[in-house]
Amino acid sequence: MNFLRKPLFIALCWSFFSPLFGQDAPSNDADALFVRQIYDKALTESRGYEWLRHLCTQIGGRLSGSPQAERAVAYTRQMLDTLHADSVWLQPCMVPRWERGAKPIVSMKRAKSMSFLNTVALGGSVGTADKTLKGNVIEVKTLDEVDNLGEKAKGKIIFFNRPMDPKQINTFAAYGGANDQRVFGASRAAKQGAIAVLVRSLTTRIDDFPHTGTMIYTDSLPKIPALCVSTRDAEKLSKALKEEANLEISVRSGGKMLADAPSNNVIAEWRGSEFPNEIILVGGHLDSWDLAQGAHDDGAGCVQAMDVLNLMKRLNYRPKRTIRCVLFMNEENGTAGGKKYAEIALENAQKKGEKHIFALESDAGGFTPRGFSFDGDSEIFTEQFKKLTNIAAPVLESYDLSFKKGGSGSDISPMKKQKVFLAGFRPDSQRYFDLHHTTEDTFDKINQRELELGTAAMTSLIYMIDKYGLN
């Protein structure tokens, strides 16, 4: 796109360029003006991008209980200290600890050839205990299919190969429609006597990156190794099985659970000037899978939440209510941090009269913002949603943000039963599952403006809720 108009160029400069993508936001009242200031600051004085660079490139993958996770706790606490918030503290919680061990070796032996498959262990999986498992393969698309295999599954390797539905516009819906294979596949297969499972990676792309993620064993059943295979190699295996049903797969892989370890949620807050006991929470999760840098999942959400405090400080905004930034530990494999936070919040509600009025989580990537989704269990949820929409949507719609009912975030949803009004930040979802839980989730995949526009959107929403409340 060049947009050159020779003689009329200057005259057209603004009338042509600017409106092509709509006017910038209006500024005809106090809220619109302040929100405009939030955006200006976010796009020029955010610190999140550099914080995220450090988290990703100097610390890296931050699986719960790992030394990197502890370094991330220390680093973000230190950075929050630089904001001169009223309080910064760590909230202890015990987290499960899993170690991936050696990279798996998975080979496919056919009558006339042998090749390797790109795999990684799923989070929580046992390894093969220094042995190599060998078996024929049964390809299935659903958990129900495995249940119906009966004797046929005995001694076999079950290959779950149901792709994410590319026709879903919202990729999270496609993910939700496919990840039962990853989470429950191993125990369902073990119940039928299978010796291991391979699960197609959860992405709509055909590529070479296996996507890890949590899996759960049923305690009463044998624990068998669970690995995910890249989509390209899932296609390759499926094709090979059509040609040669009794090909043999060998699996050698690591993975073991260790004892629970102590860790922390990282918290900073500014006390409200009028209603200090009313808490508005904004957060993300500090842990990540170990394969990559946890840039979009969820370093981005953490630094956005931290930047909400930074921007309010830079704008000399004095909140009426207490604004609290919480970086949760252990979202990926247990949500221990989220559960602990909710437990303490309930205690403090009873002991100190603290009340969480709102909690917002950013955990869907640092992509261009599309809006927010709201959730709650309170009898006044619908009224609150309506009130918020009436007040905030007209101001934020100018920034192409939409307000919908829907889910919020894993770490804050334990507070749903405490009747907290919950929200999830909703960035564009198209690129998330290109990277999710793979070696590709690295800092270079973050676009600074997209990240900062998300921060601006989150800060603006919190400003509106702080100013007007929800009752």
Add this chain to the structure above:
Amino acid sequence: MNFLRKPLFIALCWSFFSPLFGQDAPSNDADALFVRQIYDKALTESRGYEWLRHLCTQIGGRLSGSPQAERAVAYTRQMLDTLHADSVWLQPCMVPRWERGAKPIVSMKRAKSMSFLNTVALGGSVGTADKTLKGNVIEVKTLDEVDNLGEKAKGKIIFFNRPMDPKQINTFAAYGGANDQRVFGASRAAKQGAIAVLVRSLTTRIDDFPHTGTMIYTDSLPKIPALCVSTRDAEKLSKALKEEANLEISVRSGGKMLADAPSNNVIAEWRGSEFPNEIILVGGHLDSWDLAQGAHDDGAGCVQAMDVLNLMKRLNYRPKRTIRCVLFMNEENGTAGGKKYAEIALENAQKKGEKHIFALESDAGGFTPRGFSFDGDSEIFTEQFKKLTNIAAPVLESYDLSFKKGGSGSDISPMKKQKVFLAGFRPDSQRYFDLHHTTEDTFDKINQRELELGTAAMTSLIYMIDKYGLN
């Protein structure tokens, strides 16, 4: 993001995941159903991504008049032939031809050091004729500042260093607010006796990629070399000038205009079954700058326009009106293709009674769709916009698409005076100027789903206009 809920997982799978980002589109009437089918096809049977791979990786940069541009004409014509449209043809036009020549060498000599600056010649610039120009530098922010330099500019190199405004949400508005320096800087500086200009690259990022783009000489003034410098080196030069105002820059660069060359617009159409003389145009531009592969600018727009025909074919959709795909030549440095097309359209309106009722251009990148902007000069434009919004917006809003008044596209805007209802496809603008007119605008920067969702949005809009007309 992991979203694990152990005991309730399956039950929550859909109630939790799916609504997080809103429900998928409704399907409660015929239009919504058909649009849903368009999206399904687009996400599973588009051909654009592979066409674009070829255009980018097998042909590459396609500057007007170059052999690559002619190969792109031949290739896209051949691909359009495979769609079995009613007609596929080339529409001849003469295009300006500029050659970049040798890579520039620009060095900065200070009292105690010498270093090189990352630069490229601006499109249309003259070179230094195998000489090396040397001069002191005057940094300015605006064209007006240059006008006021008078004698001081004589023999100097003028350095235009006004950044794109990062606070604009819409990056095209920021671009529009800064590119007068690039387009007109050279002649305004030459008028004051300067010997060359360096222009800060048009991006909000600080990086090492110079951004080319067209510049225009005033015929009555001396033609001096015009180069753009990467933003990082613009910052470096600016800092150096503060420390040492009389540092010297040497410039040696290529660049020359050749004789105009014959080229073509590439056109394919399906004749309408009821109103064949009413033409609905969809297009992009086939030429690109020479530095990279022209992936987002504008290979993406071309393959999206081609895919509109492909998807309608695959859906067995028989248009009432004539749907015409036009791949314009020479948008980047002359818009010769767009002007020729408008000229012939006017002739055919008079001779054959053909009437363009609508033209849509995709030339803002292959990013995730945000909506459309509409433009027109007809006395019924506002009514048309209102009608279209009433009919199409409720269906397309489900896909997070907004309808606004605004600009359309460089190639179709010559038809504005023919009272054609015009539209620009409006993808998310945040990443465009990271790549625009640089070596970075390559195929690997294209996300297949984002590209295809754009195609789906465009096809859906055209379907609605074909079905309901605009009067």
